Amino acid sequence: MTFKTMNVCVRMPSSPKVLERKIQKRRKELELPQEDVDYKVGISRAYMGYIEQGKYAPSLEVIEKIAKALKSPIGNFF
Numbered sequence: 001m002t003f004k005t006m007n008v009c010v011r012m013p014s015s016p017k018v019l020e021r022k023i024q025k026r027r028k029e030l031e032l033p034q035e036d037v038d039y040k041v042g043i044s045r046a047y048m049g050y051i052e053q054g055k056y057a058p059s060l061e062v063i064e065k066i067a068k069a070l071k072s073p074i075g076n077f078f
Contacts, residue, residue, distance in 0.1 A: 040069035
């Protein structure tokens with residue numbers, strides 16, 4: 001599935017696990033606790049945990065907000 005956002009076409013990861021690894025890796029690179037990211041994104045701590053565990057696939061809007069919170073281009077998560 002392909003989406004167009006911010007004038008950039010992005011392809012959705014084939015699995016929430018792919019996204020999970022990339023989000024966790026970037027968050028750890030920045031030494032940010034999960035709580036800081038979920039606060040900046042505006043989602044619950046539990047939902048952020050489920051995203052990082054690969055249990056839930058977030059919407060494109062949430063992925064955009066996570067990318068912004070992690071100071072990373074959205075394309076890095078696909």
